[in-house]
Each structure stands twice: as C-alpha cells, then as structure tokens.
Amino acid sequence: xxxxxxxxxxxxxxxxxxxxxxxxxxxxxxxxxxxxxxxxxxxxxxxxxxxxxxxxxxxxxxxxxxxxxxxxxxxxxxxxxxxxxxxxxxxxxxxxxxxxxxxxxxxxxxxxxxxxxxxxxxxxxxxxxxxxxxxxxxxxxxxxxxxxxxxxxxxxxxxxxxxxxxxxxxxxxxxxxxxxxxxxxxxxxxxxxxxxxxxxxxxxxxxxxxxxxxxxxxxxxxxxxxxxxxxxxxxxxxxxxxxxxxxxxxxxxxxxxxxxxxxxxxxxxxxxxxxxxxxxxxxxxxxxxxxxxxxxxxxxxxxxxxxxxxxxxxxxxxxxxxxxxxxxxxxxxxxxxxxxxxxxx
Amino acid sequence: xxxxxxxxxxxxxxxxxxxxxxxxxxxxxxxxxxxxxxxxxxxxxxxxxxxxxxxxxxxxxxxxxxxxxxxxxxxxxxxxxxxxxxxxxxxxxxxxxxxxxxxxxxxxxxxxxxxxxxxxxxxxxxxxxxxxxxxxxxxxxxxxxxxxxxxxxxxxxxxxxxxxxxxxxxxxxxxxxxxxxxxxxxxxxxxxxxxxxxxxxxxxxxxxxxxxxxxxxxxxxxxxxxxxxxxxxxxxxxxxxxxxxxxxxxxxxxxxxxxxxxxxxxxxxxxxxxxxxxxxxxxxxxxxxxxxxxxxxxxxxxxxxxxxxxxxxxxxxxxxxxxxxxxxxxxxxxxxxxxxxxxxx
Numbered sequence: 001x002x003x004x005x006x007x008x009x010x011x012x013x014x015x016x017x018x019x020x021x022x023x024x025x026x027x028x029x030x031x032x033x034x035x036x037x038x039x040x041x042x043x044x045x046x047x048x049x050x051x052x053x054x055x056x057x058x059x060x061x062x063x064x065x066x067x068x069x070x071x072x073x074x075x076x077x078x079x080x081x082x083x084x085x086x087x088x089x090x091x092x093x094x095x096x097x098x099x100x101x102x103x104x105x106x107x108x109x110x111x112x113x114x115x116x117x118x119x120x121x122x123x124x125x126x127x128x129x130x131x132x133x134x135x136x137x138x139x140x141x142x143x144x145x146x147x148x149x150x151x152x153x154x155x156x157x158x159x160x161x162x163x164x165x166x167x168x169x170x171x172x173x174x175x176x177x178x179x180x181x182x183x184x185x186x187x188x189x190x191x192x193x194x195x196x197x198x199x200x201x202x203x204x205x206x207x208x209x210x211x212x213x214x215x216x217x218x219x220x221x222x223x224x225x226x227x228x229x230x231x232x233x234x235x236x237x238x239x240x241x242x243x244x245x246x247x248x249x250x251x252x253x254x255x256x257x258x259x260x261x262x263x264x265x266x267x268x269x270x271x272x273x274x275x276x277x278x279x280x281x282x283x284x285x286x287x288x289x290x291x292x293x294x295x296x297x298x299x300x301x302x303x304x305x306x307x308x309x310x311x312x313x314x315x316x317x318x319x320x321x322x323x324x325x326x327x328x329x330x331x332x333x334x335x336x337x338x339x340x341x342x343x344x345x
Numbered sequence: 346x347x348x349x350x351x352x353x354x355x356x357x358x359x360x361x362x363x364x365x366x367x368x369x370x371x372x373x374x375x376x377x378x379x380x381x382x383x384x385x386x387x388x389x390x391x392x393x394x395x396x397x398x399x400x401x402x403x404x405x406x407x408x409x410x411x412x413x414x415x416x417x418x419x420x421x422x423x424x425x426x427x428x429x430x431x432x433x434x435x436x437x438x439x440x441x442x443x444x445x446x447x448x449x450x451x452x453x454x455x456x457x458x459x460x461x462x463x464x465x466x467x468x469x470x471x472x473x474x475x476x477x478x479x480x481x482x483x484x485x486x487x488x489x490x491x492x493x494x495x496x497x498x499x500x501x502x503x504x505x506x507x508x509x510x511x512x513x514x515x516x517x518x519x520x521x522x523x524x525x526x527x528x529x530x531x532x533x534x535x536x537x538x539x540x541x542x543x544x545x546x547x548x549x550x551x552x553x554x555x556x557x558x559x560x561x562x563x564x565x566x567x568x569x570x571x572x573x574x575x576x577x578x579x580x581x582x583x584x585x586x587x588x589x590x591x592x593x594x595x596x597x598x599x600x601x602x603x604x605x606x607x608x609x610x611x612x613x614x615x616x617x618x619x620x621x622x623x624x625x626x627x628x629x630x631x632x633x634x635x636x637x638x639x640x641x642x643x644x645x646x647x648x649x650x651x652x653x654x655x656x657x658x659x660x661x662x663x664x665x666x667x668x669x670x671x672x673x674x675x676x677x678x679x680x681x682x683x684x685x686x687x688x689x690x
Contacts, residue, residue: 087559147543147567148535154568155531157561158575162524164509179507186500187532190493195626198492204598212601214432216502216592222492223499230503247561253549256557281540281626 009338011106012048012331013097014038014057015114015121018188018245019237021065024057025050040320047320047327052335053110060121061096062088062244070240071172082240083169090117090252094124108132111334112270113327115139115316116283117245120252123291126268127254135271135334137327140280140316142287143261143294144253149282152191153246156184160239169240181239182230184246189229194279194312198222261294271301271337273330275323277315278308303330354683356451357393357676358442359383359402360459360466363533363590364582366410369402370395385665392665392672397680398455405466406441407433407589415514415585427585428514435462435597439469453477456679457615458672460484460661461628462590465597468636471613472599480616480679482672485625485661487632488606488639489598494627497536498591501529505584514585526584527575529591534574539624539657543567606639613640616682617647618675620668622660648675 014024016037025042027035042048048055059067062085070085101109109132112122119141126136145153163180165171193201202222206212213219218227258264272295276288285306295302307322309315316323359369361382370387372380387393393400404412407430415430446454454477457467464486471481490498508525510516538546547567551557558564563572603609617640621633630651640647652667654660661668 083561087561089559144549146540147547147549147565148538148540150549150565151535151543151567151571154563154571155528155535158531159504159528162508162528183500183504183507183528186503190496190500193493195491195493195629198496202492204489204492204495204601212596212598214434214596216428216432216588218499220492220495220499220595222496226496226499227503243561250565251557251559253557256549284540
C-alpha cells in the first residue's frame with residue numbers, strides 16, 4: 001500500500017509480521033470483509049497519520065501475498081518454486097525493500113515501524129542503511145530468537161512436513177497440507193496470547209454449553225478459537241511459505257552475526273523508540289531491553305517503553321490507545337527534528 | 346512397584362504423571378537401560394526411603410503401561426478398545442487406585458506424593474478419602490488447567506488425530522500415528538522446560554556445527570533434543586492413550602466440580618505439603634498458591650514451598666537435593682505424628 005501525496009521527507013515504512021502483508025490499512029477491494037492488519041494505527045488522524053506521512057508497506061521477500069516466495073512461479077520451470085526456493089533471511093527482506101524504495105526514488109525514511117518480525121526488519125534496516133533511516137519503532141521484537149521460540153517454530157514445521165499432503169512441498173496442483181499448517185498456526189496463536197490474556201478471554205468457558213460433557217471432541221471456548229484460527233489461516237496462507245519465514249526468524253541473530261549486540265548497533269544513526277509489552281512471552285521485555293542497552297552502549301538516541309498489557313505478543317496489534325499516544329508523540333518529535341530542519345535549508 | 350516389607354502404617358503412594366508408569370525406581374529387568382522415573386527420590390536412604398516406608402506406585406487407569414486403557418483388549422470384541430474406551434477422569438484413576446489398596450488390604454496411607462498429573466491425583470485422593478490419607482505432597486500441580494494448558498493439549502491431540510495413520514484410533518494392527526504423537530510430545534516438552542532453562546541447556550547452540558548453515562533442516566541443538574524426545578516417546582507410548590490422558594487433565598477442575606476450591610477441600614483431613622517451582626509456567630506457582638489458600642481458608646494443616654529453579658515444570662523430577670531435604674523432613678514429622686502415635690495405642 002502506498003498513501004499519497006508523496007513528500008520525500010515524510011516516508012514511513014511499515015514492516016509487517018510473519019502472517020501479515022502489504023494490506024496494512026483500509027479496504028482495498030469491495031470484497032474485503034476486514035480492513036488491513038494495522039488499520040487501527042494507520043489512516044487519517046491516526047497514529048501513522050496519512051494526512052501527514054507518506055506510508056509504504058510491501059509484502060516482504062519470501063511472502064505469499066504479492067512478493068516472491070516459495071509459492072511463486074519459478075521462471076526456469078514454469079511451476080511454483082516450492083522447496084527449491086532459496087533460503088532467505090531478514091537481511092534479504094530488507095535488501096528487497098531497499099530496492100523498492102530506490103524504484104520509488106526515495107532515499108530517506110522518516111520512520112520505520114513494525115512489530116514482531118516487522119521489528120526485526122526495522123533493526124536490520126537501521127544497521128544496513130544508517131544514513132537513510134531517520135528513526136525507527138521496533139515493537140514486541142527481539143534481536144535474536146530464544147531457543148524456546150525456535151522450538152515452537154520447529155514443531156510447527158514438523159507438523160507441516162509430516163502432513164500427508166505436503167509431498168516435499170510440491171502440493172500446488174493437489175490438496176495442500178492444511179492440517180499441518182493449521183497445527184503450526186494454532187501453536188503460533190498460543191504464543192501470541194498470554195496466560196493472563198487467555199484467562200480473561202476464555203477462562204475455562206465452554207463453547208455454547210454450560211456443563212462439561214467429558215468428551216474427547218473439543219468443547220472449551222479456547223479450543224474453538226484455536227481451531228477457527230488454524231482453519232482460517234489455511235485459506236489465506238501457503239504452508240511452504242510458513243516454513244521459510246519461520247526459519248528466517250530462527251536465524252535472525254544480530255549478536256551472532258556482528259559479534260555482539262553492541263557491535264551490531266555501532267554505526268546506527270537513527271533515533272529509536274523500542275516498545276515491549278509486559279505479558280509478551282514470545283519476545284519478552286528483557287529481549288527489548290537487550291536491544292536498548294546495546295544502543296545505549298553506543299550512545300545512540302534511544303527511548304524505551306514497556307507497556308502494561310495482558311494481550312501478550314499480540315499487544316502490538318491491540319494496544320491502540322497506548323501506542324497511538326506514544327507513536328504520535330515520537331513522530332511529531334522526529335518530524336520536528338528532521339522535516340522542519342530540511343524545510344529551513 | 347511394591348517395596349517390602351509391608352507395615353500397614355507406613356504406606357507411601359506414589360502417583361505418576363502423564364507419561365510415567367509404575368516403574369518409579371530401580372531396575373525391574375536386566376534389559377532396563379534406565380532406572381524408574383523417580384529413582385533419584387525413591388530407594389534405600391533416599392527421600393522416599395524404602396527402608397522406612399512401604400512404597401506403592403501403579404500405572405493409573407487409562408494408561409498403556411500395565412493398567413487398562415485405550416490400547417487394552419476389549420473383552421467384548423477381542424480387539425483393542427481404541428476410541429471405544431470410555432472417557433476417564435482423574436477421579437476415576439483415584440477410584441481404581443483405592444481398589445488396588447483394598448486388594449492389598451491397606452486402609453491407611455501415610456503419604457501420597459506426585460508431581461504434575463500425579464499431584465492432581467493426590468489432591469483428588471485427599472478429597473475423596475479424607476479419613477484414609479494422613480498426608481500428601483502435591484508438586485508442580487494445579488487444581489485446574491489454565492486455558493493455555495488446555496490449548497497446548499488440544500494442539501497435541503489435533504496433531505495425533507490428523508496423522509494419516511491414526512485411522513480413528515484403529516491402528517493397532519497397522520502403522521501407528523507416530524508423527525502426530527511425536528509432535529504432541531514435542532509441544533509437551535517445550536512446556537515442561539522454561540525459557541531460562543532452555544537458554545542454559547541449549548541457547549542457540551548448533552548440533553555438531555559451529556556456524557549457521559541457513560538451511561531448512563534442523564540444526565539447532567534444541568531442535569535435535571525435541572526431535573529425539575518426540576521420536577523416543579513413540580517407542581514407548583500409545584497415541585490414543587495420550588488423547589485420553591491429556592483430556593482427563595483438561596477436565597480436572599476442583600473449583601468447578603465442588604463449587605469453589607475452598608469448598609473442594611472442606612472435608613480434607615490430611616496434612617499437606619504443596620511444592621511449586623519458580624520457573625514452572627505450565628502449572629505456575631500462583632496455581633499452587635490457590636490450592637494452599639483454599640486449604641488455609643478451611644484451617645487445614647498445610648505447608649507451602651516455592652523452590653527456586655530454572656528447570657520449569659520438569660523441576661519436580663530434577664531438583665533432587667532440595668526435594669530430598671524437604672520431603673525427608675516432612676515424612677519424619679508425619680511419621681512421628683501418625684506412626685508413633687499408633688505405636689503407643
């Protein structure tokens with residue numbers, strides 16, 4: 001999505017998460033039943049105010065929603081790449097996004113923003129193109145996945161690969177491995193919520209029943225929710241893509257690649273606002289603090305806020321009121337520092 | 346397992362967890378490569394000292410390691426029950442254990458002890474047979490599963506049921522649904538460890554490699570561990586049994602069944618020692634505290650200790666030194682109160 005008018009000093013690049021896409025806000029077609037994934041945050045008068053900022057969001061490299069990924073046609077064979085698609089990294093995604101901006105003749109980003117895997121891209125952007133990025137807002141993210149997060153990803157992949165329909169990734173003309181993909185998505189959803197949030201949202205409530213049936217089929221509300229989320233996901237997402245993207249996350253490791261996290265951020269020039277959420281146990285606040293500490297070790301201009309929330313990892317999509325206040329204020333400051341300064345030139 | 350000599354005032358009933366069995370300590374056959382699951386705690390001179398106590402542990406109802414469960418032969422058909430096995434509850438397991446003790450002509454239990462699902466049985470025992478149970482040590486347990494724990498169980502069941510070899514539970518003469526069962530077990534194992542424990546045990550270390558290969562196949566040590574645990578489990582456990590037992594846990598809900606947790610413990614007569622572990626996020630300490638609070642509301646003789654540990658839920662199997670000190674001391678007190686008192690009669 002690209003929102004006009006273009007003023008080349010007010011570009012905000014929105015970076016989406018694992019299951020997100022370029023459709024970040026508004027309705028694109030009359031068939032859309034829901035607006036974009038960050039519609040609460042992007043639009044006229046909203047945190048990322050389209051009256052003020054030139055907002056860009058593209059499907060990242062490896063995705064299945066407009067970009068090139070495992071489900072895309074391999075020009076060499078005329079068939080989908082499947083498992084012949086090359087391994088990709090968060091850095092590759094950023095390189096592809098840079099090429100998009102070059103194509104749009106944009107050489108300066110006022111602000112990068114994204115949660116989860118979107119936050120990883122924001123961190124990589126700051127490191128790879130320090131002169132180009134004025135500011136960044138990485139949310140609910142990490143500079144490297146914990147072994148626990150890798151473990152959850154691996155179980156999801158195992159469920160997909162074990163699905164009788166996976167067929168080594170060659171299922172584009174047959175039944176796709178929906179069962180494996182839905183199991184992977186269900187595991188993901190548990191990690192996106194928090195224990196407390198699930199107590200509040202579901203508790204031990206039954207779906208359309210009052211008393212325990214003591215039966216093997218699912219009857220708890222939390223089970224219905226997960227099945228629904230798992231099934232719905234298979235209608236809009238590609239299983240091989242899930243394998244590649246989750247693996248790209250596993251390998252994201254700024255400290256490992258640059259020697260240390262402090263070393264990773266040494267040449268960063270952006271102002272940064274790091275946001276974490278108290279109940280996020282997938283990428284817990286301590287991981288955000290590691291990022292902030294590493295930036296501070298380099299005397300970078302970094303702010304950090306830990307938002308109290310029971311929404312878990314999903315909070316970056318749901319804590320709209322808090323985020324709006326914080327993001328609006330940060331963007332105003334950044335605009336004052338960079339855009340107004342450039343106006344005076 | 347039954348350890349002699351029998352003195353009818355010194356019976357300790359050990360209650361095993363989901364994947365445990367009657368083989369709690371020592372080596373039963375020359376083929377055993379490992380001792381029983383709680384060998385560190387049970388034996389001569391150990392916490393549950395077989396020189397002092399008459400230790401009993403039986404495979405619970407619904408199990409696949411000696412008891413009657415889905416993999417047992419249905420006398421009506423001559424074939425395994427499979428999904429025709431009736432739904433069972435924790436209370437049913439306790440009822441069956443009571444019948445075993447009647448058969449052994451034991452009408453008094455000095456102490457019940459068990460972790461996780463074993464702890465649930467201990468709680469149910471205290472409630473169902475208050476006059477019979479002198480004391481109990483429920484560890485790393487809960488009076489009801491959280492929606493998060495139910496969610497993890499349900500994803501595991503979905504993986505089993507979705508396995509192409511599951512065949513509605515009728516796989517005893519064909520290939521069993523090992524892939525689904527191993528996925529369920531892998532999910533389980535993640536919940537048995539803690540984030541911190543996984544950092545300490547695996548970190549982002551690679552298996553037999555120094556540098557990231559950026560490949561889709563597993564190469565992190567944590568992945569190898571989970572695959573190994575998942576595969577190994579399929580050699581010793583039955584998939585339908587996993588479905589039934591995990592469901593029995595989901596339905597365990599003392600507050601729901603008795604109106605409130607305080608009401609549930611109203612008639613309990615046992616002395617109790619409740620033990621939780623700081624990093625257990627499957628059945629976190631706050632759930633143990635709810636049990637303790639409910640007992641205290643009834644002025645029961647309850648002690649509570651939260652052991653600092655990075656082992657997560659598995660700590661009840663691993664924190665041997667701490668547990669030995671605590672259990673030995675508790676059992677000495679209980680022995681003094683009950684056995685010595687009965688000697689003086």
